[in-house]
Structures are given as C-alpha cells and as structure tokens.
Amino acid sequence: MGKSRSPERWLVSDQLWSKVQPLLPKPPRPARWRGGRPRVPDRHALNGILFVLRTGCQWNALNATGICSRSTAHRRFQQWVCAGVFAQLWEQGLTDYDELNGIDWRWQAMDGAMTKAPLGGEKIGPNPTDRATDGVKRSVLTEGAGVPIGLAIDGANRNDCKLVKATLESIPVERPVAGSGQLQGLCLDKGYDCDEVRELAATFGYTTHMRSRGEEAQALKRKTRF
Numbered sequence: 001m002g003k004s005r006s007p008e009r010w011l012v013s014d015q016l017w018s019k020v021q022p023l024l025p026k027p028p029r030p031a032r033w034r035g036g037r038p039r040v041p042d043r044h045a046l047n048g049i050l051f052v053l054r055t056g057c058q059w060n061a062l063n064a065t066g067i068c069s070r071s072t073a074h075r076r077f078q079q080w081v082c083a084g085v086f087a088q089l090w091e092q093g094l095t096d097y098d099e100l101n102g103i104d105w106r107w108q109a110m111d112g113a114m115t116k117a118p119l120g121g122e123k124i125g126p127n128p129t130d131r132a133t134d135g136v137k138r139s140v141l142t143e144g145a146g147v148p149i150g151l152a153i154d155g156a157n158r159n160d161c162k163l164v165k166a167t168l169e170s171i172p173v174e175r176p177v178a179g180s181g182q183l184q185g186l187c188l189d190k191g192y193d194c195d196e197v198r199e200l201a202a203t204f205g206y207t208t209h210m211r212s213r214g215e216e217a218q219a220l221k222r223k224t225r226f
Contacts, residue, residue, distance in 0.1 A: 010051050017043055019092065025083045040072045048073030091172035097147060104144025105176050109187040110167060112139045112160040139163035160191045168204050177205060185209050
C-alpha cells in the first residue's frame with residue numbers, strides 16, 4: 001500500500017499527542033466489581049475524532065476503519081468539548097506560533113462559510129445552498145499570514161454580520177489593544193457592508209477595509225467601457 005493511502009497518515013503523531021494528553025480529563029476509576037471490556041485508550045478515540053473532522057464522514061463510518069468505534073469516539077468528543085480540551089489546544093497552538101513566528105495583528109480578515117455538520121451539535125440550521133439540509137456557518141478570523149485566531153459557529157442560515165461580535169470575542173490569546181502603536185486593519189467582503197459592522201469593528205479598535213455593495217459591479221462596468 002502506498003504512503004498516500006496508508007491509514008497511518010490519519011493517526012495522531014507523538015508530537016501532537018504530547019500536546020493533547022496533558023489537557024485531557026482523567027478517566028474515572030472503574031469499579032472493581034464491574035466486568036466488561038477495558039476502556040479504549042484516549043489516543044485511539046482522538047484518532048477517530050480527527051478522522052471524522054478531516055474527512056467529513058459520518059460517525060457511523062468509523063466502525064469500518066478499525067481506528068475506533070463510532071460510539072467511543074463520539075462520547076469522548078462530547079466529553080472533551082465540555083471540558084474545554086479543544087479550546088485549550090487551540091490557545092496553546094496560537095501561543096506557540098506567536099513565540100516562533102509572531103502573530104501578524106496588523107492585517108486581519110473575516111469571512112463565513114457554510115458547511116455540512118458531520119459532528120452534529122446544537123448550532124445547526126438549514127443550509128440555503130444545499131436543499132435546506134442541516135449545516136453550520138463557520139465565521140473565521142485570520143491574522144495576516146492566514147492563521148485562524150477567531151471562530152464562531154452557528155446555524156448555516158445565520159447571517160455573517162450577526163457573527164462578527166462573537167468571532168472577535170472568541171480570540172483565545174491576548175490581542176494588542178487599540179492605541180498600543182500597532183494599527184489593525186480588518187478586511188471584509190461586501191456581505192458585511194452595513195453601519196452595524198463598521199461601528200462594532202471600531203469599538204474593537206479596528207480600521208475596516210470593506211468592499212461596498214455594488215462596487216464590484218461598477219468596477220466591471222468601467223473596465224468593459226475601455
């Protein structure tokens with residue numbers, strides 16, 4: 001089997017596991033009188049969770065991979081979300097990145113995308129571009145180099161403008177405040193063209209760079225004239 005098709009490429013590396021393991025809650029001690037099968041190792045469950053996230057497959061598909069059972073991976077996923085494991089891992093990753101390369105706060109960009117919801121959850125809604133099937137809207141904020149530094153999730157039918165505040169508030173690391181000598185530009189497409197977003201961005205200390213509605217059409221008209 002070629003390397004590109006090897007199932008090992010989906011497995012958590014030792015380096016990543018060394019970062020995740022300290023964040024996981026300690027498993028409950030099994031009662032001595034209980035029988036049954038031993039607890040599935042957390043690393044196997046994480047392999048299953050990441051497989052679903054990377055491929056977008058349904059939880060039930062895990063049973064055919066041999067990585068981890070669907071029930072175990074889904075149960076651990078819910079437990080770890082409630083324990084804040086993935087949020088802590090994201091914060092830790094951004095902190096490490098900032099120490100190595102430095103987060104580029106000068107320019108930031110925000111946009112939303114509608115996707116399917118393989119992990120389910122409460123924040124799902126009808127996707128207007130996919131026959132109203134359940135999906136999610138992911139509002140992502142990136143720094144100058146494209147690294148995600150903010151994230152908000154809601155139903156797929158949620159308007160991008162309504163997720164701006166939650167996205168800006170979600171930044172898990174300390175952000176330079178306005179007036180610290182570092183100007184911060186926030187790039188947005190025409191879907192955010194409203195006074196509410198401009199005022200909100202200013203409150204957070206951003207200078208907005210936004211494509212207004214109709215600007216692209218006007219630019220195209222001018223181009224075709226010549």
